[in-house]
Amino acid sequence: MSFIPSRTAGLDRLAAFLPRAGRTYAETRNHDEGSERANVSQLSPWLHAGLLRETEVIDRVLGHHSHRAAEKFIAEVFWRIYFKGYLEQRPTIWQAYCTERDEALGALDGNSGLRKAYDEAVEGRTGIAAFDLWARELAETGYLHNHARMWFASIWIFTLKLDWQLGADFFLRHLADGDAASNTLSWRWVGGLHTQGKTYLARPDNIARYTAHHPAGPLAAEGLAEDAPALEEGREHGRRQLDVPKAPSPEVFEQPYALILHDEAASHAPLDLPRPPALVIGAARPDARSPGRVGRIARTFALEAVRGGLEEAAAAFGCDSREWGLDDNLAEILGTAAIDRVVVPHLPVGWTRDALMPALAPLIDDQRATILVDDLDRATWPHARAGFFGVKKQIDGILGELGITGTRDPA
Numbered sequence: 001m002s003f004i005p006s007r008t009a010g011l012d013r014l015a016a017f018l019p020r021a022g023r024t025y026a027e028t029r030n031h032d033e034g035s036e037r038a039n040v041s042q043l044s045p046w047l048h049a050g051l052l053r054e055t056e057v058i059d060r061v062l063g064h065h066s067h068r069a070a071e072k073f074i075a076e077v078f079w080r081i082y083f084k085g086y087l088e089q090r091p092t093i094w095q096a097y098c099t100e101r102d103e104a105l106g107a108l109d110g111n112s113g114l115r116k117a118y119d120e121a122v123e124g125r126t127g128i129a130a131f132d133l134w135a136r137e138l139a140e141t142g143y144l145h146n147h148a149r150m151w152f153a154s155i156w157i158f159t160l161k162l163d164w165q166l167g168a169d170f171f172l173r174h175l176a177d178g179d180a181a182s183n184t185l186s187w188r189w190v191g192g193l194h195t196q197g198k199t200y201l202a203r204p205d206n207i208a209r210y211t212a213h214h215p216a217g218p219l220a221a222e223g224l225a226e227d228a229p230a231l232e233e234g235r236e237h238g239r240r241q242l243d244v245p246k247a248p249s250p251e252v253f254e255q256p257y258a259l260i261l262h263d264e265a266a267s268h269a270p271l272d273l274p275r276p277p278a279l280v281i282g283a284a285r286p287d288a289r290s291p292g293r294v295g296r297i298a299r300t301f302a303l304e305a306v307r308g309g310l311e312e313a314a315a316a317f318g319c320d321s322r323e324w325g326l327d328d329n330l331a332e333i334l335g336t337a338a339i340d341r342v343v344v345p346h347l348p349v350g351w352t353r354d355a356l357m358p359a360l361a362p363l364i365d366d367q368r369a370t371i372l373v374d375d376l377d378r379a380t381w382p383h384a385r386a387g388f389f390g391v392k393k394q395i396d397g398i399l400g401e402l403g404i405t406g407t408r409d410p411a
């Protein structure tokens with residue numbers, strides 16, 4: 001399976017997966033069948049890049065299956081929205097992760113034993129056959145099955161006893177779907193920091209059972225830790241009030257504006273803008289994922305998603321386009337085009353926000369920036385205050401309220 005960074009490729013992938021998104025998904029999703037897997041959607045890179053939106057994925061799935069049959073798939077998509085909403089309300093988790101990751105990376109330089117253990121883990125040379133295969137698969141394909149991610153993170157933390165932040169960084173540098181919220185919070189969940197005290201222990205029999213159909217399976221994992229004591233951290237990450245900008249009035253779009261596409265919103269198509277922009281700006285920042293080297297697949301996916309999105313938007317709107325590179329000044333780009341307003345799809349807590357916000361903040365302060373928040377995020381995030389259950393019980397109501405009831409043949 002290769003990931004082509006365009007909206008068309010994402011829509012094709014969605015169409016191909018639709019027949020399996022119902023009961024088949026619910027019954028088979030936990031099996032890791034190797035890189036040719038068809039039992040999970042592998043839509044996450046397109047969702048992360050905003051080439052596809054959760055709303056349209058759910059709507060198409062409901063066009064093919066009853067809500068009951070597609071319940072499991074829809075709930076998984078809501079996990080993604082839940083994690084985003086949770087991190088929006090606890091941004092200190094991301095800030096602490098970045099600081100602790102940098103400290104852990106720094107500590108590798110002064111400790112040869114630790115460096116050796118880390119290198120063996122990321123290069124797939126630990127001697128734990130399953131783990132080594134996943135380490136190589138991740139670097140070679142930019143993807144790992146969800147169950148493999150759980151086993152991998154558990155072995156990293158509890159058997160290899162490496163810092164979870166180093167593992168989360170390894171994932172972010174290589175996953176084509178690398179996502180600040182889903183990745184950071186999933187690693188914390190495995191380590192017992194998300195649902196406090198509840199950890200995930202990888203077991204050899206469970207790995208063998210769910211990799212039975214893998215071309216190299218059933219995969220062996222010998223010498224794994226037999227218990228998983230929860231990690232501890234010396235601080236609480238308190239919840240802050242959600243600060244979601246109001247939905248903009250149509251008049252906002254009447255003055256000339258520049259639309260900014262970025263790593264997490266690379267396509268204009270799902271934004272459904274009431275009036276076209278005068279300029280489209282593309283800002284890709286994949287190297288901001290980590291101070292380390294970002295893997296080729298993850299990096300190329302992000303760069304080409306934004307580049308392609310920029311070209312498509314310029315063609316669709318008949319307007320100019322500009323790349324906003326690392327050495328460019330946003331104010332100058334806008335000045336040259338004689339535009340002083342921007343429209344920006346929401347920048348979730350994470351590296352894209354960290355990289356772009358310093359240049360955008362003055363425009364926001366001057367009320368010259370309009371931030372677009374997806375209706376599904378807006379409706380779901382207030383429920384992402386604690387555990388996933390708070391969101392899960394709202395799913396039917398949210399879908400009904402937003403009229404996401406199923407489209408079989410999109411226009």
Ligand SMILES: Cc1cc2nc3c(=O)[nH]c(=O)nc-3n(C[C@H](O)[C@H](O)[C@H](O)COP(=O)(O)OP(=O)(O)OC[C@H]3O[C@@H](n4cnc5c(N)ncnc54)[C@H](O)[C@@H]3O)c2cc1C
Nearest residue numbers: 040041042043044076077080146149177178179182183186
């Ligand atoms: C340690 C760890 C790290 C992870 N890091 C990331 C990450 O960086 N980016 C990322 O998108 N997901 C991450 N996940 C969640 C999950 O593994 C992937 O979203 C999923 O495997 C993507 O494959 P898929 O598209 O085939 O999923 P499917 O099973 O087909 O699910 C459909 C969609 O639902 C969402 N989804 C499914 N499972 C989860 C989940 N457990 N949590 C959040 N959303 C989910 C994804 O958007 C996915 O595309 C991580 C999980 C773990 C355990």
